[in-house]
Amino acid sequence: MSDFFSFDTLSLHAGQTLDPEFGSRAQPIHQTTSYVFSDTDTASSLFNLERGGHVYNRISNPTVGVLEQRVAALEGGSAAVCVASGMSAVFCALTALVSQGDHIVASSNMYGGNISLLKNTLPRFGITTTFVDPTDLKAIEDAIQDNTKIVFGELIGNPGLSVMDIEAVAKICTNQHIPLMIDGTFNTPYLCRCFDYGANIIVHSLTKWMGGHGTSIGGVVVDGGNFNWGASKKYPTITEPYAPFSGINFWEEFGPSAFATRIRAEAMRDIGPSMSPTNAFLLLQGIETLSLRMDRHLLNTKELLQYLNNHEQVSWVNHPDMPSHDSHNIAKKYMPKGSGSIITFGVKGGRDAGKAFIENVKLASHLANVGDAKTLIIHPATTTHSRIDADALIAAGITEDMIRISVGIENVNDITQDFNGGFRAAKKFI
């Protein structure tokens, strides 16, 4: 008999306390801005973090709180903070640690929004980043400077699909006493729980597979509770008294949830990227079926890989489950069930053929998202990664002929039939 509830059970139940008044089985949507205090002592206790509970929706909300605890449970973290988007999660997590003059080491093969934040926005505040190939351990180690505060990458790079050897990178980080933050959007905790391999912080765009239905934008920062912030004087935002909050010392008082508490106390209050309760409800509905959907995503991905690899108009196919992929062995280690449902491929005939393909599929949706239950396609070079320069495009593994598929959970025969139409239209450009 297991000591704890399984992943599937936690996906359905974690975090939810049944409504004691009406017994609502589904998690209610607490669509309110604020909460009535029973007395002044209770009010002051809530404001001063002496009592758990809710004050104002910018800081926390009961429906959002259930989502936070559910994701923390699924990831094996000690605490989580939900925010308005995946990008908010990255911003809040980074700025909880870095200040002017600090440095970040980041994967060059990441979502374009992450790259833009690190390359364009944070430097305006005196925070610099060195981008490295996430599969080059020596490059990661060499890029770490005295002022490096965090190493940041994706387990499955987007859209290049290289897989980071997190355990090896975590070892480098531990030796240098630097936390490792992983964007786990593409893998979800169903495929890999990155804390089990030494990551210290996980961020997600919940918009993608976690929510899974393309209804709601949301993000989350999960605190692994496994980093010794007090082992050096490098992280004063966590280990020194925080004057705006009565001199609170997050590390001393909140131990394994110090990092998450800092985000809630500072970023949620001063920046305010709060998630709406309705979005939290919709994302919770999605997470309830995460494992079921992921199994179908993986099954369809396997079928589509076979289809594309055998198609005469396909010049190349890229997915870590393919034995020919550079990251295949690492992918198998971290994601034995399968390494996600994003496939990239090149269509013969170049850019024009790619355009024709995208414009002539009917079932697959041409849009800028991934991880929907429905199959999605896009041309990254002209859309998601269009604002990054040519060198960064190469570093991210993006080519002009690349088409990215986010494989949905439709009947796979309908997807391949749809793609046949796209290939017929693309054929004239060969």
Next chain:
Amino acid sequence: MYIKVNEKKVFASTGGKPFKKSQPLVLFIHGSGLDHSFWGLHSRFFAFRKYSVLCLDLPGHTHSEGPPLESIEEMAAWVNDVIIAIQASAVSVIGHSQGCLVSMEYVSRFPELIKSLSLIASGYETPVNDFLLDAAKNKPQVAIAKMMSWGFGKAGHLHQGTIPGNSMIGGGYKIMKGNTPNELFADLSACNNYKGGKKAASNITAPCQLILGGKDQMAPRKASMALAEVLPPATNIEMIQESGHMVPLETPNQCRDLLKTFVFANNPTS
């Protein structure tokens, strides 16, 4: 804050306020394999109401210098050394689980400064089975999993809790992982070997309260009631029905309200 006790570095969190020896002291003592952060909410409550607060890390645990102490009697003597080192004058002691054994032994042997004693989730003995002792020494991950599983009630297992976003069981696991294998094994061995609890409890003269979890699997009802029988007759016995063993985390509001009433009455601030 860090203090020197017997030439060793000892860590205690102070609830977000500086320690002042002129104020009444609320002293928190954690259970096996845990640390000061177990008391986060409760420590802040008292610290912001004119009490000085010390949430100790027992020797070897988290931030305190080791090695871990090997018996409850040694731990009680060490607590007394802490109290002498910080020159406290009016002390309310709050212990959880193993911390109750340490508290009872300490209060019975060094009663002079004690204004109140709050015991949470304990009997007067804590026998530990061989499987858990062996796991603590040789397979700490197994021991932690068992203690977390037995320690938390349903709410803990479902990662619920009153602090938004926090997983009690996730946090507890991480604390305990940092205190294995030596500290956890030393703690559990000390609990298992301690036979002086009945005598210590019967010698207590300070006002006493006993807070129990109705679904506690680690300090079951029978053991807790046996303790209640030997504590002073005026002891306040409170049962929080929905809580497991980790009462201060699982039902923090009820637990704090009980502690507040008792400590305020017996160790008032000026």
